[in-house]
Amino acid sequence: MSRPQPQKRATVHDIAAAAGMSRGTVSRVLNGGYVSAEARAAIEAAMSDLGYVPNNAARALKMRRSQAVAFVALEPHSLFLDDPNIGSIMLGANAALSLADHQMVSLVVESARDTERVARYLSGGFVDGAIVVSARTKDPIIRVISDLSLPAAFVGHPPDLDQTIPFVGIDNVGSARAITEHLVTTGRRRIGMIAAALDRDSGIDRLAGFRDALGPLFDDELVSDVPHYDYGSGVKGMRDLLEREPAIDGVFAASDAIAAGALEALREAGRSVPGDVGVVGFDDSTWAVRCQPQLTTVHQPAKEIGSCAAQLILRQLRGEHPDPGGQLLPTPLVLRDSA
Amino acid sequence: MSRPQPQKRATVHDIAAAAGMSRGTVSRVLNGGYVSAEARAAIEAAMSDLGYVPNNAARALKMRRSQAVAFVALEPHSLFLDDPNIGSIMLGANAALSLADHQMVSLVVESARDTERVARYLSGGFVDGAIVVSARTKDPIIRVISDLSLPAAFVGHPPDLDQTIPFVGIDNVGSARAITEHLVTTGRRRIGMIAAALDRDSGIDRLAGFRDALGPLFDDELVSDVPHYDYGSGVKGMRDLLEREPAIDGVFAASDAIAAGALEALREAGRSVPGDVGVVGFDDSTWAVRCQPQLTTVHQPAKEIGSCAAQLILRQLRGEHPDPGGQLLPTPLVLRDSA
DNA sequence: TTGTAAGCGTTATCAA
DNA sequence: TTGATAACGCTTACAA
Numbered sequence: 162m163s164r165p166q167p168q169k170r171a172t173v174h175d176i177a178a179a180a181g182m183s184r185g186t187v188s189r190v191l192n193g194g195y196v197s198a199e200a201r202a203a204i205e206a207a208m209s210d211l212g213y214v215p216n217n218a219a220r221a222l223k224m225r226r227s228q229a230v231a232f233v234a235l236e237p238h239s240l241f242l243d244d245p246n247i248g249s250i251m252l253g254a255n256a257a258l259s260l261a262d263h264q265m266v267s268l269v270v271e272s273a274r275d276t277e278r279v280a281r282y283l284s285g286g287f288v289d290g291a292i293v294v295s296a297r298t299k300d301p302i303i304r305v306i307s308d309l310s311l312p313a314a315f316v317g318h319p320p321d322l323d324q325t326i327p328f329v330g331i332d333n334v335g336s337a338r339a340i341t342e343h344l345v346t347t348g349r350r351r352i353g354m355i356a357a358a359l360d361r362d363s364g365i366d367r368l369a370g371f372r373d374a375l376g377p378l379f380d381d382e383l384v385s386d387v388p389h390y391d392y393g394s395g396v397k398g399m400r401d402l403l404e405r406e407p408a409i410d411g412v413f414a415a416s417d418a419i420a421a422g423a424l425e426a427l428r429e430a431g432r433s434v435p436g437d438v439g440v441v442g443f444d445d446s447t448w449a450v451r452c453q454p455q456l457t458t459v460h461q462p463a464k465e466i467g468s469c470a471a472q473l474i475l476r477q478l479r480g481e482h483p484d485p486g487g488q489l490l491p492t493p494l495v496l497r498d499s500a
Numbered sequence: 501m502s503r504p505q506p507q508k509r510a511t512v513h514d515i516a517a518a519a520g521m522s523r524g525t526v527s528r529v530l531n532g533g534y535v536s537a538e539a540r541a542a543i544e545a546a547m548s549d550l551g552y553v554p555n556n557a558a559r560a561l562k563m564r565r566s567q568a569v570a571f572v573a574l575e576p577h578s579l580f581l582d583d584p585n586i587g588s589i590m591l592g593a594n595a596a597l598s599l600a601d602h603q604m605v606s607l608v609v610e611s612a613r614d615t616e617r618v619a620r621y622l623s624g625g626f627v628d629g630a631i632v633v634s635a636r637t638k639d640p641i642i643r644v645i646s647d648l649s650l651p652a653a654f655v656g657h658p659p660d661l662d663q664t665i666p667f668v669g670i671d672n673v674g675s676a677r678a679i680t681e682h683l684v685t686t687g688r689r690r691i692g693m694i695a696a697a698l699d700r701d702s703g704i705d706r707l708a709g710f711r712d713a714l715g716p717l718f719d720d721e722l723v724s725d726v727p728h729y730d731y732g733s734g735v736k737g738m739r740d741l742l743e744r745e746p747a748i749d750g751v752f753a754a755s756d757a758i759a760a761g762a763l764e765a766l767r768e769a770g771r772s773v774p775g776d777v778g779v780v781g782f783d784d785s786t787w788a789v790r791c792q793p794q795l796t797t798v799h800q801p802a803k804e805i806g807s808c809a810a811q812l813i814l815r816q817l818r819g820e821h822p823d824p825g826g827q828l829l830p831t832p833l834v835l836r837d838s839a
Numbered sequence: 840t841t842g843t844a845a846g847c848g849t850t851a852t853c854a855a
Numbered sequence: 856t857t858g859a860t861a862a863c864g865c866t867t868a869c870a871a
Contacts, residue, residue, distance in 0.1 A: 184844045217624030218560035219864035266605035285556030522858045558848035
């Protein structure tokens with residue numbers, strides 16, 4: 162009955178005409194302002210009659226606000242497929258933005274073509290800010306954002322070049338140190354690490370924490386260096402370690418996925434966990450509980466990270482300047498069965 | 501040197517002034533049209549001087565085209581966290597849209613609040629079309645799309661109500677039948693299924709294919725029904741099956757993640773795979789190769805599904821009417837070690 | 840409380 | 856080939 166004509170969409174103008182009011186008044190019922198009860202009623206009737214839906218492009222043009230925030234995932238091929246946290250971070254960010262009535266839109270940057278297009282998109286007024294995840298030190302997107310002075314927040318350490326962009330993350334060094342110390346405390350002596358993503362701050366920092374905790378026990382030979390935080394890398398890294406040091410009795414895997422892979426390699430080598438070798442991971446992702454044995458690991462508060470990043474943006478949109486230096490969220494150890 | 505003033509952004513007007521040309525000419529160099537070499541040079545110089553970046557909102561308002569397509573993920577909490585295919589589908593869609601110079605923006609619908617906001621977003625002119633994944637039969641978003649007659653494409657079976665929206669998917673019934681037949685062919689006789697998501701077409705269809713393939717061998721008692729396509733459900737479903745029929749010798753898991761869980765439960769029950777029990781999965785996701793033994797499964801061409809969906813949108817944007825009834829992509833069997 | 844009118848940054852039509 | 860000028864749909868002073 163009240164189905165609108167499908168093709169041409171009703172505008173404020175049409176509503177005004179139908180309701181016998183002026184455009185200004187229509188806009189006022191839309192945005193809140195002085196308007197009489199009768200006027201409001203007539204206009205609302207006209208709106209639902211004609212199936213009015215406001216045109217965001219026009220509104221954004223006028224208001225210079227789109228009520229949308231981008232969630233930019235750099236190199237998602239490895240991200241979405243391997244990182245079980247990215248989904249939770251997104252969901253956390255979305256929830257926080259949703260509460261503030263902002264639309265989160267995620268953009269994927271996979272190719273040079275994408276980079277350029279996303280840069281245009283970010284500068285074009287379709288979004289009011291951007292959450293950037295997994296930035297490498299000199300990503301072109303970052304230039305664009307800082308040139309534009311678009312409100313932004315990084316997830317993870319910010320690239321060196323721009324200290325003006327706030328970030329939210331965890332203390333990778335401290336967490337890695339703590340989980341490694343657990344290995345030491347429980348009596349392990351020949352402790353190795355499967356380090357990953359050494360071109361990213363998270364990777365570098367986890368290795369630093371490991372080295373730190375071990376002190377004199379640290380042995381360069383016992384660090385296997387793999388490219389990604391994924392299962393396959395874990396299998397490979399562990400095989401590598403076993404070959405280099407058959408007497409290894411403890412392993413810190415740079416992520417739970419890697420730890421799961423390590424478990425597989427250990428099983429295939431006939432080592433028991435935690436009997437022969439203690440294994441610890443990082444993330445407390447779904448991997449941790451689907452392993453056998455379940456992983457002792459570092460809990461990463463992914464959802465909170467997402468919502469903090471969102472808050473960082475929202476605060477800037479309100480005109481507040483967030484404290485520089487970023488925000489580090491706590492990362493409790495989770496003790497399970499693998500060490 | 502050529503750093504633009506950070507706050508106020510240059511407009512076509514400014515460029516025109518700086519280059520001593522009219523706005524029309526500037527627009528012409530932007531969009532292609534007759535313009536002399538000198539004029540072009542002057543204008544391009546002015547643009548890079550002032551750091552010009554076009555305003556999308558204004559362009560969208562005028563052109564009625566945003567060059568953006570939404571990728572709408574319904575109930576992502578289970579999706580992103582459990583479904584290893586969703587990432588590949590997104591990436592496939594993005595790649596195809598990217599080639600056509602369209603920006604893919606993914607939207608997440610988790611709450612009623614999200615539903616409403618996303619509906620507004622879709623209707624507001626910020627996107628030219630929408631790819632919808634994992635729609636349940638009567639999702640409000642679908643109403644909105646069809647009321648708006650927004651160019652759209654579904655991933656998976658379309659909900660009954662609207663036959664005008666094209667879709668891309670796979671033949672779940674046929675694939676399930678084929679993989680089940682493999683179990684029969686290899687000599688299994690007491691074959692069970694861990695069925696999931698029976699409120700979704702994919703879930704229903706996979707069960708139908710299973711029943712179909714088994715014919716007289718089918719036994720209602722040997723179907724365990726779990727809510728989601730995830731690992732935990734697989735563990736539970738398999739335990740359930742083992743309890744109901746200790747002599748079970750074949751299992752069709754509705755997804756690879758479920759199959760991985762089933763493997764775990766079988767290990768814990770002391771059954772060998774494929775010796776005592778043959779197990780097959782569905783998806784050919786990363787799960788399939790990280791299991792021990794690796795899974796025999798149905799390959800789902802996730803990337804192609806994404807890019808087909810994108811094509812479906814692009815075609816509509818060109819004014820073509822895609823053939824109704826949708827498009828089914830082939831799903832070869834992948835024989836590995838689990839059955 | 841309501842109407843009028845200007846303008847947000849583009850593109851497009853039409854003359855020149 | 857180029858320059859005015861009128862939209863696109865909306866918000867917002869300012870006036871009434």
